[in-house]
Amino acid sequence: MKNMIKNSLVTLVMAISFAVPVLAGSEDVVVEDAWSRASIGMSRPGAAYMTIRNTGDEAIILTGLRTDLAMMPEIHQTSTNAEGVSSMAPAGEIKIAAGGEVALEPGGLHAMLMRLQRPMTEGESFLLNLVFSDGSEVMIEVPILGIAARGPEG
Amino acid sequence: MRRRRILGYGAACIGAAALMLFVGWWQVDGPGAPEPAGQLPIPLSAMDFSLTDHKDNKVGPGTLVGRPTMVFFGFTHCPDVCPTTLSDISGWLDDLGQEAEELNVVFITVDPERDTVKAMAEYVGYFHPGIRGWTGEEEEIAKAANGFRARYWQVPTEGGDYTLNHTSSVFLFDAEGHFVSTIDYHEPREFAVPKIQRTMKETGEAS
């Protein structure tokens, strides 16, 4: 019980201090530094980045994404081989160990937003649900930065 | 409680194994790998291709000779690597300040099917004004990529769409059009900017 209160408090404090509020879902998940790039129209896929921390004492598995912004949101992994060729592939399920974290950042994992339903406009934001293996979801608000943004600060 | 601890150890073991795999990948396939020999770009003067820049001018390798040059291959439907590299390049050019004006900076599309002159113009407009976007006939793009020893190929995605795998290194050439070095994907700025400055200086001393 004491532990539960502590966890809720941590989530609450995190939600306020990182300006990326965790609105619902798994209470042990903390999402920080979420950001995305504006799109040109709707024909090109978008990408979003963030750090997902598991503050709980059991591993969690991120199985997918859900958003009304894109028909096909999916977690992708970019990799670059010895010849300097970069490619992208669905990352599948992502396990985050107890106390661990996973960074979605340029050139690595990213939330790929395929089949946009509306343009991503700089200065706006969108809601993204992270779906976990136990069926719980965490909803976050992702700010949309400029096309040339390099990180959460722009 | 005890089961949880065992699970915790399990996770730690998997973590350690993943780390070892990652270190192995880094050294064998990853950015830590040695550069393959014999795959270096040929001199610009030996290349032969004809493309159109985002301002509708006819351009080719000859356009670049006379000033140091930076070239990157990509495509505008690329959500991660290309905007990241173009914003990295924009950052390097910002750091170079006035010096950047002495440099040719070219982004060549590997997706001429979707990247029209208009699409390239709109796209490069969001990055440093020194960056020019080149597109053209598929065959000419292939000839260009071959000269730079850059590779690319289409990969189908769900719903009849496609993406492309492509060489993401940034190529540096001196003012005579000789290949000097590459800046690898996501190389930190404190290495990238001096590399560009060395390329530019080399040229200055030679001429």
Ligand SMILES: [Cu+2]
């Ligand atoms: Cu992707």
